[in-house]
Amino acid sequence: MLPVLRNRKSLSPLSITLLVMLAGLIGCIVTSGILFEKRKQLVQSITESGSENFTWAFNQLRVEFYRLQALAEGVDDRRETLAGNDWEPALRKRYEIFVSRVNTVNAGTYRDKMATQQIFAETMTPLTDLVAQMDAILDGMQGFNLRAVDLYLSAGRSLAPQIDALTAKAVEVDSARLGDMRDRLVTQEKYEQINLAFQLVILVAFASLAFYGLFRLDRQKQHLVIVADELRQARSHVEKEAEAKRAALQRALTEEQRHSRLQRRFVSMASHEFRTPLAIIDSTAQRILRKLENMNHVELAERINRIRQTVARMGELIETMLEAGRSEEGKTEFNPVDIDIGGVIRQVVKRQRDITPDRQFTEEYVDLPRVHRGDPRLIEHILVNLLANAVKYSPKDSDVLIRVIGIGAGVKVMVTDHGVGIPANELHNIGETFFRASTSAGIPGTGVGLNLVKKFVALHDGSVAIDSRVGIGTTFTIDLPGAKGAGAAAA
Known part of the structure; x- marks a missing residue:
């Protein structure tokens, strides 16, 4: 209990006033809901009263009673002179309407609201008996008869005052009910007016307190603005220092991650790609040592040439890895000069032919420019990768086509093989670092050659x-x- 008391004492007078007013406003809202529901019920009751036609039903019973009585008396007066039964249809129709009025009043809402009135039972009981007796007389007959007329007239003389009294009592009951509804509606409106006035008082009080609170808040705001400005300056200074340190740490972390990634890639490629060439060199050298005395010059030259080819392949791998490292670090040197593009390409093809003498290379040169501006080292590297891939991914008995076409000062180089090919859904990935097509499974490769090709070609625009x-x-x-100012085409 003590903590609760301390919390209550800590509340300011303004807070207590606001809580009381809020409680009063909530009470008004709840009261409004209750009053609304009561008004809805009253309106529904009044609507149902109007739809039931309570007074009209009893009055219609009285009217139809007298209409049938007047028609029966007319028939009785002309009893001696009646000819035929032309009077019967009208009497039958009027009787059926009267019976429907009796049944209406003697059922449902009408009976429920008049059940406590003694006159209702005193009137409706003989009426229903009369209807039952007349139905018994008329049962099976096609028309009305004089016996039924006599019965109705004899009973009607005693029932007429009771029907009049019943109709008057129905009017009295309905008027009393409507008066009660009117009084309840007036009382309801008074309660609603009181509730509305109380809500207005609370809203005015809230507005007054709001103006007072705004005045106090404005004074506090001026003080807070000064404090916030000081804090903002201090925060800005701290954020700048923190941002500078974060950026420095991020750069250091990125650089460290990049170096670590390059190192892991290099170690992975080296351990994978160098294992097979070294095994070939070792096995070939061991075979030479074991069978040196029995080898002729041709076989010995073949073995030594295989070692040289493998060493050349390892040299290409090393150069590719070094270029990949320089490319990752953005340190690839690009030194364009005027070159004989045909001579550069022929030299690369010759070197590849020497490395793989068992492979057929077909060269076509069309309209090459006299001078082409480019970096010969990078162009050689582009062609070496393309030719090496063409040899690697195609059968030994297939040929490789190198077609070079001059276009002004530029050239279009096409290298075609008849190998495993690349799936269409993987073409967009070709050139990504370390990506290899699914058709290259089981064929040695690093996955960096074509990435370098794309980068070196991009350096040449x-x-x-x-x-x-x-x-x-x-x-x-x-x-x-071709660069601007390059020479014209040469055959």
Whole structure:
């Protein structure tokens, strides 16, 4: 209990006033809901009263009683002179209407609201008996008869005052009920007016307190603005220092992650790619040592040439890895000069032919420019990767086509093989670092060569296009645009 008391004492007078007013407003809202529900019930009751036509039903019973009585008396007066039964249809129709009025009043809401009135039982009981007796007389007859007329007239003389009294009592009951509804509606309106006035008082009080609170808040706001400005300046200074430190740490972390990633890639590629060439060199050297005395010069030269080819392959791998590292670090040197593009390409093809003498290379040169501006080292690297891939991913008995077409001062180089091909859904991934097509499974490779090709071609403002079909072959098309001022085409 003590903590509760302390909390209550800590409340300010303004807070207590607001809580009391809030409680009063909630009470008014609840009261409004209750009053609304009561008004809804009153309106529904009044509506139902109007739809029931309570007084009308009893009055219609009285009217139809007298109409039938008047028609029966007319028939009785002309009893001696009646000819035929032309009077019967009208009497039958009037009787049926009267019976329907009796049944209406003697059922449902009308009976429920008049059940406590003695006159209701005193009137409706003989009326229903009369209807039952007349129905018994008329049962099976096609028309009304004089016996039924006599019965109705004899009973009607005693029932007429009771029907009049019943109709008057129905009017009295309905008037009393409507008066009660009117009084309840007036009382309801008074309660609603009182509730509305109380709500207005509370709203005015709330508005007054709001103005007072705004005045106090304005004074506090001026003080808080000064404090907030001081805090903002201090925060800005701290954030700048923190941002500078964070940026420095982020750069250091990024650099460390990059170096670590490059190191892991290099170690992974080296351990994977160098294992097979070293095994070939070792096995070939051991075979030479075991059978040196029995080998002729041709076989010995073949073994030594195989070692040289493997060493050349390892050299290409090392150069590719070094270039990949420089490219990752953004340190690739680009030194364009005027070169004989045909001579550079022929030299690369010759070197590849020496490395793989068992493979057929077909060269076509069309309208080459006298001078092409580019970096010979990077162009050689582009062609070495394309030729090496063409040899690696195609059968030994297939040939490789190198077609070079001059376009102004530029050239278009196409390298076509008849190898495993690349699936169409993987073409967009070709050139990504370490990506290899699914058709290259089981074939040695690093997955960095084509990435370097794309980067080196981009340094020449060129483009790379790939056309490939699985099991048929692949064509790499390299566009190397010529620099301004380059020489004219040469045959």
